[in-house]
Amino acid sequence: MIDLRLLREDPDRVRASQRARGEDVGLVDALLLADERRRASGLRFDELRSEQKSLGKLVSRATPEERVELLKKAEQLKTDVKAAEAAQNEADEDARQLLLKLGNLVHEDVPVGGEEDFVVLETHGTIRDFGAEGFEPRDHLELGEALGAIDVERGAKVSGSRFYYLTGVGALLELALVNAAIAQATEAGFVPMLTPALVRPRAMEGTGFLGQAAENVYHLERDDYYLVGTSEVPLAAYHMDEILDADKLPLRYAGFSPCFRREAGTYGKDTRGIFRVHQFDKVEMFSYVAPEDAESEHKRLLEWEKQWLTGLELPFQVIDVASGDLGASASRKYDCEAWIPTQGKYRELTSASNCDSFQARRLSVRMRDGKKVQPLATLNGTLCAVPRTIVAILENHQLADGSVRVPEMLRPYLGGREVLEPISR
Template structure:
């Protein structure tokens, strides 16, 4: 949740952030009112509690009828104190709920507006001109069949729509991508992690996903557990309720996990292929650092994502995502979108978000600094989401006969330079 000091000292800044996201300013007013009510109940409780303590001392010194009278007053006062304490607890809960209802305050640089109001920051490589090469590109579904790499029919038979099998070179390609991503992460100082895909509600709520995408989250019936849509969730909760030494920051992790999403609200979108699926594997970068350093770290995460896409020899662009398309935890987000030839457009492959201290406040993650303890900042960045990356590789590097050239960086993991169609 946001820093209460920002709300109290500069509420107009919070209202402006709400407006950039396309949200009402009412939650800001509600939180301010809840804060004032909370303060009033605290003052009333503490005043009566102090009176109760003072009267206790008087009772100890009194005798006879005076003591009996004071005891009667004490009993009535104790009941009032109990009532005021309950009111204080209720006001505290109302204040916390109101504060949690406000998303993070967006960065000044974040564009205002919704999904279509992003700003293109950079375009890397021109999309391949298949017409100049004299053939019509095949989509990843046809290429997947020809290569024996993707089995959608049996995925649907076994698990339902938006499921798939990666087979043969498809499975090899995913493992090659995992190895390349983890190798790059290790080389720049990330600790490799295999993260759980099931988490408790505190982890999901603490990262903002029950606010942002509750309808898109799988919950296990009969269990107090959720399936994660990204390993950002377990990695954010990894250091929950801990105080980290300042000299151990930044802490950088590269986590592999399966990811699960209902894809609620995507009816009719990307119903074919493996662009939008209910399950996929991903390598996610996650960082704990100071709020002051988080802005530079955000740029580093973006550069590492770009480096990975460069190794895959893909055409892509970098966009500054508009405020209305941010999750509640993020103040700013960059997406890298790869060109998908048969769709004739760019599609998101990676994203990186700076969440400053928003998640750390919810999860109680602090740092121990020379001037005391305070919340740290958290950042996340996708290094490789497997299915969409496989789509981009197959369609971008295909050849006229249905074979696919393997990017040089992946050749040593796959042991070949070309993926050849299999005999039918």
């Protein structure tokens, strides 16, 4: 959540941010009114409590005759204090609920617009000309089935559409990617983490996934648990309700977890293969830093993602995501999109988001610098979303005979294999 003081001091900035996101600007004024009621009700409660304490002192010194009247007044005051406390609690909750609906402030340099209004910042690698090589590229599913690596038919039989099995060399390829990603993250100073896939409501709400993103979240109603769509959620909540020493920052974690997404609103999109699925594994980088270090950490996360994709020998571009496509928590987000030959376009493989103090305020994660205690900043960056990375590797490194060249970086994690060969079934 944003700082209420900023809302009071510069409401036009918050209105501009809401407008850039394509969200309800009226929410800002509703929250300002709710904040006024919250502060007024708090002042009223404090005044009545002070009066109640003063009256208590008068009763102890009063004559018997005066005490009768004072006790009557004290009884009425007790009722008034209870009503004022209830009003204060109600006003606090009303303001809190409105505040939870408000997205993070959009960074001033973010391009304004929707999903297609991103700005390309960089392009890396060379797109292969398959025509010049004398063959038409196969898509990842055709390649994966020939390699004995992907089985979507049985995935659909067992679990429904957008589910799959990784089999044989496909399973080995996932394990290779995960181990390589964790090795890179560990070398960069991240602490490897295996995180819970089920979290309580506060963790999901605190990271901002129960607002506009709620339709894509799986909820187990009987137990009131949520299945995470990214290990960002348990990593952000790891230090919930804690005060961290400023001199121990930054804290960096690399979480590996299964991820679950309903993919609501994507009917008919990416239905073939494993590019858009309901369950997948992912390695996620997460940083806790001092607020003044957030922008530089954001660039570092992006550099680690670029290092990863370059190591996989994939052509990719870096985009500055537009304001309407940021999600509630991010003030700015960079995506790395890999070239997918059979689609003839770049598709998202990784994201790096700067959430400033938005998540930390919601989760009460603070830092102590001397005597000063304040919210810190959190950032997250995908290092390897496994299925999409497999899609990109198979399609970009395929050979004319249906085999797939293994990027040199992955070979030590695949028993030295240089090529993945088709199998006969």
